[in-house]
Amino acid sequence: MGVELGSLVFIDEVDLEDFRGKTLAVDASSIIHQFLALVRYPTGVPLMDSEGHITxxxxxxxxxxxxxxxRHGIELIFVFDGKPPPIKFSWFTKEERQKRRQRFEKSLKEWREALDRGDIRTAFSKAVTTGMIDSDIISDAKRLLYLLGMPMVQAPSEAEAQASYIAKKGRAWAVxxxxxxxxxFGAPRMARYVSIAGVYRGIGMPSRPEVIDLKKTLQHLGITYSQLIDAAILMG
Structure with missing residues (x-):
């Protein structure tokens, strides 16, 4: 999920119309993960086709x-992850994989138990943590975007780094x-919660789009870009 800088950055709440005529470089995997978690029936069951493939x-x-x-005149460029840098999963030991598997199985168990007792709200909250992305889901997403005529970029490595580079070069207004x-990664701006429904995580939490401006953040903190990176390293 990246470094948690929420308590440090300068955040502007905006409206969708503020993005009209602007281009956003989208971290495709991040958005796909979000949809796998949230686009479900009230019971938490994901959408599927007639053959059982998750859609x-x-x-x-x-x-x-x-x-x-x-509807809103926002241009989108979808950026997909390439090969991750070796250091990214150097910490991902056999024990860590086992812990993740145990957390996944625990969520599945709690989801089923909530359904059995008719607690739909809890069932949904447990189900959203069970979405898993794979190569078929990525391939299907690329095919759909191609058919829709949406611009796509295949990053050599991290999609977020590539999206930030696109924004830094002026090809996109924000990531x-x-x-x-x-x-x-040097993006001049980033945009969060760019949502049609105006809710986040599907549990009735109202949200407005947010824009975080790098220059404003640095001025707000009274630090340089290099110092922000140093702070992120120290935060882990």
Whole structure:
């Protein structure tokens, strides 16, 4: 999820119309993960086709992207992850993989138990943590975006780094991602919660789009860009 800089950055709450005529470089994997978690039936069951393939991410991509582009005049560039840098998962030991698997199985168990007792709200909150992205889901997403005529970029490595580079070079106004790492990669701005429904995580939490400006953040903190990176390293 990246470094948690939420308590440090300068955040402006805006409206969707403030993005009209602007281009956002989208961290595709981040958005797909979000749709896999949230686009579900009230019971927490994901959307599926007749053969049992999960289509939650496709539904989310289709409706969100088309509405942002055609209703709100926002241009989107989807950036997909390439090969991760070796250091990224150097900490991902066998024990850590086992812990993640145990957390996943625990969420599945709690989801089923909540359904059995008719606690739909709890069931949904447990189900959102069980979404898993794979190569088929990524391939289907690329195919859909291609058919929609949406611009796509295949990053050589980290999508967020590539999206930040696109914004830094002026090809996009901001990076659309949930993570603050975009600022550390040098993006001049990042946009969060660019949502049609105006809710986050599907549990009735009202949210407005947020814009975090790198220059304003540095001025607000009275530090340099290099010092922000140093602070992020110290925070871990």
């Amino acid at each position: 939650s991410s496709l539904a989310g991509l289709f409706y969100r992207s088309t509405k942002l582009v055609y 659309n991602s949930r993570d603050f790492d975009s600022l550390l």
